[in-house]
Amino acid sequence: xxxxxxxxxxxxxxxxxxxxxxxxxxxxxxxxxxxxxxxxxxxxxxxxxxxxxxxxxxxxxxxxxxxxxxxxxxxxxxxxxxxxxxxxxxxxxxxxxxxxxxxxxxxxxxxxxxxxxxxxxxxxxxxxxxxxxxxxxxxxxxxxxxxxxxxxxxxxxxxxxxxxxxxxxxxxxxxxxxxxxxxxxxxxxxxxxxxxxxxxxxxxxxxxxxxxxxxxxxxxxxxxxxxxxxxxxxxxxxxxxxxxxxxxxxxxxxxxxxxxxxxxxxxxxxxxxxxxxxxxxxxxxxxxx
Amino acid sequence: xxxxxxxxxxxxxxxxxxxxxxxxxxxxxxxxxxxxxxxxxxxxxxxxxxxxxxxxxxxxxxxxxxxxxxxxxxxxxxxxxxxxxxxxxxxxxxxxxxxxxxxxxxxxxxxxxxxxxxxxxxxxxxxxxxxxxxxxxxxxxxxxxxxxxxxxxxxxxxxxxxxxxxxxxxxxxxxxxxxxxxxxxxxxxxxxxxxxxxxxxxxxxxxxxxxxxxxxxxxxxxxxxxxxxxxxxxxxxxxxxxxxxxxxxxxxxxxxxxxxxxxxxxxxxxxxxxxxxxxxxxxxxxxxxxxxxxxxxxxxxx
Numbered sequence: 030x031x032x033x034x035x036x037x038x039x040x041x042x043x044x045x046x047x048x049x050x051x052x053x054x055x056x057x058x059x060x061x062x063x064x065x066x067x068x069x070x071x072x073x074x075x076x077x078x079x080x081x082x083x084x085x086x087x088x089x090x091x092x093x094x095x096x097x098x099x100x101x102x103x104x105x106x107x108x109x110x111x112x113x114x115x116x117x118x119x120x121x122x123x124x125x126x127x128x129x130x131x132x133x134x135x136x137x138x139x140x141x142x143x144x145x146x147x148x149x150x151x152x153x154x155x156x157x158x159x160x161x162x163x164x165x166x167x168x169x170x171x172x173x174x175x176x177x178x179x180x181x182x183x184x185x186x187x188x189x190x191x192x193x194x195x196x197x198x199x200x201x202x203x204x205x206x207x208x209x210x211x212x213x214x215x216x217x218x219x220x221x222x223x224x225x226x227x228x229x230x231x232x233x234x235x236x237x238x239x240x241x242x243x244x245x246x247x248x249x250x251x252x253x254x255x256x257x258x259x260x261x262x263x264x265x266x267x268x269x270x271x272x273x274x275x276x277x278x279x280x281x282x283x284x285x286x287x288x289x290x291x292x293x294x295x296x297x298x299x300x301x302x303x304x305x306x307x308x309x310x311x312x313x314x315x316x317x318x
Numbered sequence: 319x320x321x322x323x324x325x326x327x328x329x330x331x332x333x334x335x336x337x338x339x340x341x342x343x344x345x346x347x348x349x350x351x352x353x354x355x356x357x358x359x360x361x362x363x364x365x366x367x368x369x370x371x372x373x374x375x376x377x378x379x380x381x382x383x384x385x386x387x388x389x390x391x392x393x394x395x396x397x398x399x400x401x402x403x404x405x406x407x408x409x410x411x412x413x414x415x416x417x418x419x420x421x422x423x424x425x426x427x428x429x430x431x432x433x434x435x436x437x438x439x440x441x442x443x444x445x446x447x448x449x450x451x452x453x454x455x456x457x458x459x460x461x462x463x464x465x466x467x468x469x470x471x472x473x474x475x476x477x478x479x480x481x482x483x484x485x486x487x488x489x490x491x492x493x494x495x496x497x498x499x500x501x502x503x504x505x506x507x508x509x510x511x512x513x514x515x516x517x518x519x520x521x522x523x524x525x526x527x528x529x530x531x532x533x534x535x536x537x538x539x540x541x542x543x544x545x546x547x548x549x550x551x552x553x554x555x556x557x558x559x560x561x562x563x564x565x566x567x568x569x570x571x572x573x574x575x576x577x578x579x580x581x582x583x584x585x586x587x588x589x590x591x592x593x594x595x596x597x598x599x600x601x602x603x604x605x606x607x608x609x610x611x612x613x614x615x616x617x618x619x620x
Contacts, residue, residue, distance in 0.1 A: 091525055113527030123522040127540040127617050136536070137526035168617040188527060 039103060039191035039224035041067040041090060046099035048085055056097075058249035059085045063099075065243055065252060067192070067224045074227040074235035076281065077245030077253075078289040083228045084196055086250070090226060091117050091194050103192055113137055116185030120197040122177040124169040130180050131156065131165035137188035155183045159213065175206040179213065186221065193218070195227045199234065207231075208266065211238055215264065232281045236274060237264060244284045247292035254284055405587040410594070413587035423576065427595060430561060430572040433489075434603065437496025438557045445504035445553070446546055452505075453512025454538060466505065474499035474560035478567050492564045492572070499560030500553030507549025511542030544618065547611040551604055558600045573599065 046063040049056040060082040067073045075083045088094045090101055092111040101108040103115065111117075116137075124133050131152045138148035156162050159179045169177055178198055185193060195214075199207045211234060218225055229235050235242045239258050246253045258277060260268055268274050353361070363370070384407050389395075391406035405413075417423040452459040474495050481491035515538055523537050565574030577592030612619045 091521075093521055093524075111521065111524035113525065115525060117522070117525040119518055119522065121518055123516070123518045125519060125522075125537070125540070127543070127615065136523070136528075140523075140527040140529075140532055170617065184526070 038069050038222075039067070040069050040105070041065075041192060041224060041226060042100075042102045043086070043090065044100050044102075046086070046089065046101065047097050048082070048089060048094060049097045060089075060251065061249040062251050067226055069224055070222045072218055072225045072227065072238055072240045074229055074239040074242045075245060076229060076232060076235045076242060076285060077250060078247050078285060078292045079230060080248050080292060081245045081288065082248060082250030083245055086245075087194055087196050087226060087228045090192075091115055113141065113188045114190050115192045115194055116188065116190035118178070118181045118185050118193065118195040118198045120200045122169070122174070122181050122201075124177055124180055124184070126169055129166050129168055130161060130172070133169065133180055134184045134187050136184065141188060152187065155187055156180075158217070159183045173206075174202050175210055178202065178210060182214065182217065186217065186223075191223060193223055193225045195225065197229055198227075199231075200229070207234070214238065219263075232278055232285065233269060236260070236277050236281065237269060242281065244281060245288070247288045253288065256281060403586055405590050409587040410590045413585075413591050414594075417588075417591060426571055426573050426576040427599070430565065430574065431599065433493050433496055433561055433565075433572065434554075434557055434599075437493045437561070438500050438554060440493075441497050441500040441504055441553060441557070442550060445501050445549070446508050449505045449508025449546075449549075450512060450534075450539065450542065453509050453515075453542070454534060459509075466502070470502045470506070474556070475563040475567075478564055481564075482568060488568055488570060492561065492569060495564040496557050496561045500557035503552040503556055504546075504549040507545045507552065508542060511545025511549075512538060514545070515541040540615075543611075543615050547607065547615070550607050550611075554603050554607055555600065558596065558603070562596060 043063060043065045046065075047058065047061045049058045063086065065073070065075070065086070075086065077083045085094060089096055090103075090108065092101075092108045092115065108115075124130075125136065128136065131149070134152040134155055135148045138151060143151070153162065153165065156165055159182070161176065161179055161183070164172065164176065169180065172180070181198070182193075182195075198214075199210050202210060214225075215238060227235070227238060236258055242256045242258060243252050244254045244256065245251065256277065260271075260273060260277075388407050390401045391404050391409075395401045448462070452462055477495055477498055478491075481494045482488070485491040485494055519537050519541065520533060523533050528536060561572070562574035562577075565572035566578040569575035573592055573595050577589055577596070580586070580588030580592055
């Protein structure tokens, strides 16, 4: 467990990044001309309209996809493929159904060759931190979505990675569970002091969790804006009502809205929406969309 | 019906799960007092009502089948189908009680079981690993798949003459037929299982530091197991079909041969006895496989 409490680490740098898919009609540009970085111990989110390539970017940092141009480095080392140094949490939880909760958490340690008794102890400790001790012998199928994703996070953290990558991890959860999960993630991040790169389409979530938020353009994706989140920590749920939070939200909202409309081919505009008789009930149009 | 203990239990269980959903795990609190035997029995009955009902109906349906069989044969009904020579259930039962004391009958059964065991085991030992390797390595798939696709539609029974030519003894050719019957379902289902492995699980393993070998052992293999067992179940069924056909054509022993011989010797009760024995053996072997599946895949049971 000593490796779990260490000085900040995990400096992610993505430079001159672009990624294209080969198709019969030629190359399709998914992400183009992108630079991002995550400082050691920083919590950074990427938001953007759906299909903008934010997951593609994250998968490239994980090492699942090779950039067409540019380079991805972590602590100066080039990313050449997936590795236990970059833990990943998936939207679909992706727990191994044939392994119990504890065996799932142990998996990374087992791959590293840690003896059974030692990794069992480590897994129990980690599960205890996530409040899952009582479920160590359960198979994932029996757990609720929130519990599954807690296991997913703990499993990714078990090997003591430098970086935690999350791909819309709470996208499949209900609103209440989501809020709790955000708090759990924040607690773990603060305790472990590792860098986090978090992909989401939920603007509130991005602002609430992050030190910095990158907003991407519609496909082909590139960075449209970089927004520092100066909200103080520890963050409370009540902050989401503060004027500071709401101002950030409004700003990000209009950025993404612009891009979402672009992604829909500019066919829809405000006039069009009103023409469809959408009742706004006092909300702004941006809130409704 | 609604005893106080039952009511209390229902109320208790709800908040417990609600807490489990939301926050840190609570220790499961055991009920304060042990419920009486009566409440337990009642609760068990309520929980298993559906299954009890199914069992009861199943038994009644089997009895009805026997009764219809009995009536059709006793009155020697001829209505398109001729029941004139069909043995009655009682006659079959009589020949059954005689047969279980007859070492020859038991030998027929033992030999059929041995052929199934050897043929099926070989098919599993070759088919499962081959399917796994074909699923993982494209080149192996590209080489073997076309041959398999051409041979697969040939029923195992069509192999009988060829098998007799290929193998020096009758015994070997019958085992070979049994092997062929079960081999293709096992291979095809294993391949199918491999093709359905969730790539996200492979990714998850990779970014936890798993290399090729570990991914094969820890992800591809367990993920394919449900389909492998489907293949084994189907393969076992086809193995029996192939075995009985092979025994009827070229056998000297075996339950298939016994059944055919009974016809030749005009021992009609033995025909039905042979058929029922085949049914029971087939049912038993598929139950064995299902049991093995539950042992190997504890995460799938209920």
